[in-house]
Amino acid sequence: MKTKATSQLVPGDIVAQPVSDGKGNVLVHAGAEITDALIRVLSRRGVEEVEIKEGDEAEQEEQESRRLELSHSDPVTKQKIEEMQERLNLGFHRHEGNVTMAMLYKTTVDYLTAKIASGER
Amino acid sequence: MAVDPAKIENMLTNVEELPTLPSIIGRLIELLNDERSQAKQIAELISSDQALSAKVLKIVNSPLYGVSKKIGTISQAVVILGYSTVRSVVLSTSVIETFTRKDIHEGYFNASEFWTHAIGTAAASRAFARTYEVGRVDDAFTAGLLHGVGLLVLDQYLPDVMAQIQELVELEDLPLVEAEEEVMGMNHARVAARLLEEWKLPEIIVKAVANHIHVDNCPDDPQLASCVHLGDIFTRALGYGSAGEPTVPAINSAALMALGIDHTAFPVLIEPVDRDIQKASVLLEFARAGASA
Numbered sequence: 512m513k514t515k516a517t518s519q520l521v522p523g524d525i526v527a528q529p530v531s532d533g534k535g536n537v538l539v540h541a542g543a544e545i546t547d548a549l550i551r552v553l554s555r556r557g558v559e560e561v562e563i564k565e566g567d568e569a570e571q572e573e574q575e576s577r578r579l580e581l582s583h584s585d586p587v588t589k590q591k592i593e594e595m596q597e598r599l600n601l602g603f604h605r606h607e608g609n610v611t612m613a614m615l616y617k618t619t620v621d622y623l624t625a626k627i628a629s630g631e632r
Numbered sequence: 633m634a635v636d637p638a639k640i641e642n643m644l645t646n647v648e649e650l651p652t653l654p655s656i657i658g659r660l661i662e663l664l665n666d667e668r669s670q671a672k673q674i675a676e677l678i679s680s681d682q683a684l685s686a687k688v689l690k691i692v693n694s695p696l697y698g699v700s701k702k703i704g705t706i707s708q709a710v711v712i713l714g715y716s717t718v719r720s721v722v723l724s725t726s727v728i729e730t731f732t733r734k735d736i737h738e739g740y741f742n743a744s745e746f747w748t749h750a751i752g753t754a755a756a757s758r759a760f761a762r763t764y765e766v767g768r769v770d771d772a773f774t775a776g777l778l779h780g781v782g783l784l785v786l787d788q789y790l791p792d793v794m795a796q797i798q799e800l801v802e803l804e805d806l807p808l809v810e811a812e813e814e815v816m817g818m819n820h821a822r823v824a825a826r827l828l829e830e831w832k833l834p835e836i837i838v839k840a841v842a843n844h845i846h847v848d849n850c851p852d853d854p855q856l857a858s859c860v861h862l863g864d865i866f867t868r869a870l871g872y873g874s875a876g877e878p879t880v881p882a883i884n885s886a887a888l889m890a891l892g893i894d895h896t897a898f899p900v901l902i903e904p905v906d907r908d909i910q911k912a913s914v915l916l917e918f919a920r921a922g923a924s925a
Contacts, residue, residue: 619869
C-alpha cells in the first residue's frame with residue numbers, strides 16, 4: 512500500500528483504504544478502481560491524497576477474489592467460468608505486454624464471471 | 633503457396649455466381665439512396681413482398697429498436713424510424729437470407745456461428761456509434777453485419793484458397809488476416825468490399841467494411857470503420873459466434889483515437905455493448921430459419 516496525491520492518481524489504480532470527506536461520509540470504498548471521473552470528484556471534494564494498492568498487491572487480491580468466487584460456486588457454474596477463462600486465455604495469448612488488450616481481457620473476464628455467477632449466462 | 637492478388641481480383645470480377653440480392657432489394661437500395669424518393673414509394677415496394685414486410689415489421693417491433701408503440705405497417709416504419717433504419721433492416725434480412733439459402737453449401741463456416749458473430753458485431757458497432765455520437769448508427773449496424781461476408785465469398789467460391797488460409801491459421805497459429813494476406817495478398821475485408829460495390833451499397837458502408845481491419849488505412853473518415861473494428865473485437869471477446877479463428881485480434885490504436893477514447897473506458901462499455909448484442913437476437917431467428925430450410 513502507498514499514499515498517492517490525488518493529482519498523481521491514474522485510472523486503474525485500486526483504492527486500498529476508504530476515502531471519506533471532512534464530514535465522515537465515505538466517498539470511495541476500498542477496492543474501487545480509480546477512473547478519470549473519480550479523480551475529478553475527489554479533486555472537487557478537496558481530497559488531497561488516497562491510499563492505493565501496490566501493483567502486486569492489487570493483482571493478488573483480484574486473483575484471490577476470483578478464487579473465492581470460484582470456490583463458492585456450484586460445480587456447473589465453476590465449470591462455465593473455467594471454460595470461459597480457457598477460451599479467453601487462448602483468444603488473447605498473442606497479446607502479452609499489450610496494455611489495451613490486457614484491459615480488454617480483464618474487463619471481459621470480470622464481466623463474464625459476474626454474469627455466469629448470477630446465472631445470466 | 634501464394635496466389636497472385638490480380639488472379640483473385642480477376643476471379644471475383646468474373647464469378648458469375650457471386651451472391652446476388654433479390655431484385656426487389658436492388659430496387660429498394662436505389663430508392664433509399666435517392667433523396668428525391670418518397671416514403672410512400674418505399675413503403676409500397678416493401679409492402680408488395682409479403683414475406684419481406686412481415687420480417688421488417690417483426691424486427692422494427694423487436695427490442696432492437698425499442699419503439700414504445702407497436703408499428704403496424706411499413707409506411708409507419710418508414711415515417712417513424714426513417715429511411716436509414718428501414719434500409720438497414722431490409723438489407724440485414726436480405727443478406728442473411730441470401731447467404732443462408734439452401735443452395736449455398738456449408739464450407740468451413742458453420743452458418744449459425746458465423747451469423748451469431750456478424751449480428752453481434754452489427755449491434756456492437758451500432759452501440760459504439762451511438763455512444764460516441766459518430767452518427768450514422770444504422771450504417772454502423774449494416775457495416776458491422778457485413779464486415780465478414782468476404783469470408784463467406786471465399787468459402788463458397790474459392791474453397792481451395794480458403795483451405796490454404798485455414799491451414800496456416802490452424803497449423804501455424806497465424807492470425808486469420810495475416811494468413812489471408814500471405815496466401816492471396818489481400819484480406820477478406822477487401823473481398824467483402826468488392827461484393828458490396830457490386831450490390832451498389834452506399835460508399836460510406838463499403839469504406840467502413842473495407843477498412844475495419846486496418847483502420848489506420850482510412851485517415852480521412854475513420855470513425856465508422858473504428859466502430860466496426862471495436863464491435864468485431866468486443867463481440868469476439870464476449871464469445872458470440874465464430875469469426876473464423878479462435879484468437880481475438882489486437883485493437884488498433886487508431887480506432888481508439890478516432891473515437892477519442894482509451895482502454896480505461898472498457899469496463900464502462902462492456903455491459904451496454906453486451907445488452908445491445910442480446911437485443912439483436914431477433915435477427916438470429918432468420919439466420920437459423922434460413923440455414924435449416
